[in-house]
Amino acid sequence: MKIFDSKSSKKINFDPLKEGKVSLYVCGMTVYDSCHIGHLRTFLSFDFIVKSFKALNYDIHYVRNITDVDDKIIAKAKLEKTSPSVISERYIEEMHDDFLSMAMQSPDKEPKVTEHMESIISFIEDLISKKFAYSTKNGDVFFNVESFDKYGELSNRKLKEMISGSRIEVDDSKKNPADFALWKNSSDEYSWESPWGEGRPGWHIECSAMSRDYLGKNFDIHGGGLDLKFPHHENENAQSKCNHDGLFANYWLHTGPLTIDEEKMSKSLGNFITIKDILKKYHPEVIRFYLFSTHYRNPLNFSFGGLDESKKILDKFYDALRKVDTSNVKNVSLAEGVIQSLKDDFNSPKLISFLHKTLDKLNKSLIKNKKESQSMANILISSGEVMGLFQSKPEEYFKFISSEELISEKEIEDLIAQRNLARTEKDFSKSDKIRDDLKAKGISLEDLGDKTSWKRVNLEE
Numbered sequence: 426m427k428i429f430d431s432k433s434s435k436k437i438n439f440d441p442l443k444e445g446k447v448s449l450y451v452c453g454m455t456v457y458d459s460c461h462i463g464h465l466r467t468f469l470s471f472d473f474i475v476k477s478f479k480a481l482n483y484d485i486h487y488v489r490n491i492t493d494v495d496d497k498i499i500a501k502a503k504l505e506k507t508s509p510s511v512i513s514e515r516y517i518e519e520m521h522d523d524f525l526s527m528a529m530q531s532p533d534k535e536p537k538v539t540e541h542m543e544s545i546i547s548f549i550e551d552l553i554s555k556k557f558a559y560s561t562k563n564g565d566v567f568f569n570v571e572s573f574d575k576y577g578e579l580s581n582r583k584l585k586e587m588i589s590g591s592r593i594e595v596d597d598s599k600k601n602p603a604d605f606a607l608w609k610n611s612s613d614e615y616s617w618e619s620p621w622g623e624g625r626p627g628w629h630i631e632c633s634a635m636s637r638d639y640l641g642k643n644f645d646i647h648g649g650g651l652d653l654k655f656p657h658h659e660n661e662n663a664q665s666k667c668n669h670d671g672l673f674a675n676y677w678l679h680t681g682p683l684t685i686d687e688e689k690m691s692k693s694l695g696n697f698i699t700i701k702d703i704l705k706k707y708h709p710e711v712i713r714f715y716l717f718s719t720h721y722r723n724p725l726n727f728s729f730g731g732l733d734e735s736k737k738i739l740d741k742f743y744d745a746l747r748k749v750d751t752s753n754v755k756n757v758s759l760a761e762g763v764i765q766s767l768k769d770d771f772n773s774p775k776l777i778s779f780l781h782k783t784l785d786k787l788n789k790s791l792i793k794n795k796k797e798s799q800s801m802a803n804i805l806i807s808s809g810e811v812m813g814l815f816q817s818k819p820e821e822y823f824k825f826i827s828s829e830e831l832i833s834e835k836e837i838e839d840l841i842a843q844r845n846l847a848r849t850e851k852d853f854s855k856s857d858k859i860r861d862d863l864k865a866k867g868i869s870l871e872d873l874g875d876k877t878s879w880k881r882v883n884l885e886e
């Protein structure tokens with residue numbers, strides 16, 4: 426089994442700490458806003474990675490944290506005149522809904538910062554006592570980057586270059602401008618007691634503490650989006666290795682960036698697309714098929730055209746499956762083509778090309794060999810499972826209606842009023858057109874005297 430280790434920038438053999446077991450920590454959401462499609466790409470990639478390990482018979486322990494202490498959460502709470510926990514709970518619930526709609530499996534543990542304050546504080550105390558960190562008279566605690574001679578090893582940067590080329594804010598209380606906060610003094614309502622006074626933990630320390638709580642000082646894989654490699658993961662790596670005699674994650678996996686029109690997605694550019702936005706238009710499996718068509722490490726320039734294209738292709742798969750009785754699919758052992766794709770750094774495009782070859786065989790067998798078509802369908806369904814594909818019944822898949830095609834009650838009433846006006850004006854071509862247009866949207870009209878009632882019907886009726 427080969428995986429691409431982002432620290433050494435090489436595809437290397439995966440050799441787990443315990444044979445047949447995998448421990449994985451992935452940095453999760455900061456819960457102050459809706460999840461966008463960049464988040465979706467990252468977490469769906471890890472969903473695929475987890476499912477791949479399972480399909481290859483590894484026993485995997487998957488931890489993904491929730492950052493529920495953050496300045497952005499506090500700022501939003503102030504704006505809405507509510508408490509930070511109201512904001513974080515709202516977006517945690519929304520995230521769970523989104524991920525469930527995408528049929529993503531839940532991590533085995535989903536720790537929150539607010540529930541691990543003791544462990545975070547004791548981690549910082551240890552770093553101070555071992556002289557890797559220091560507190561200031563303001564009640565802040567910083568990590569001393571010069572105390573770790575390998576600082577920069579993960580993101581392949583040199584400390585000197587970081588300082589000279591950086592826009593690090595000048596802070597007289599820091600020993601080195603690149604030192605980062607482990608604890609920040611504050612006395613507002615979202616603060617915790619600590620040996621350094623009231624305050625909040627810095628961002629990076631939570632993952633060092635929570636990964637240790639659930640996976641131990643040394644575990645197999647640490648993952649996240651590529652944008653977290655520096656400074657977040659670099660700093661986690663420094664804290665943990667200093668505190669644990671050089672032990673931390675053995676492998677690093679980073680998912681590639683997602684752009685829109687070659688630009689980074691951001692609210693200010695107005696190109697912010699949420700998971701909910703695309704779920705209104707596309708079946709979750711279409712979204713999966715589209716995202717998995719690009720390898721998880723490669724950059725992906727998102728487009729709706731690409732999603733439409735993926736829908737056409739997935740329709741062809743389901744068209745073929747519809748012609749076979751898929752009601753009792755037998756669990757077939759994983760095809761060699763699937764195993765080879767997964768073992769090659771979770772190569773989803775390679776897996777998709779295997780699916781295409783299987784589809785060709787299925788289509789050919791549909792004409793001449795009914796029995797073979799059944800076994801091809803079995804292979805297709807069990808091969809797609811690791812990507813969450815072909816998990817719908819074909820008839821259900823084709824019934825998916827984008828909610829944007831749905832028409833609201835008010836729109837229907839307005840059109841009925843227009844049609845009745847046309848009828849009183851004896852403009853029957855107009856009134857017929859309105860009735861036909863509504864029918865195409867699944868709305869059937871019934872005239873009783875001068876009253877018109879309507880109902881939603883199945884589009885196929």
Ligand SMILES: [Zn+2]
Pocket residue numbers: 451452453632657
């Ligand atoms: Zn993290």
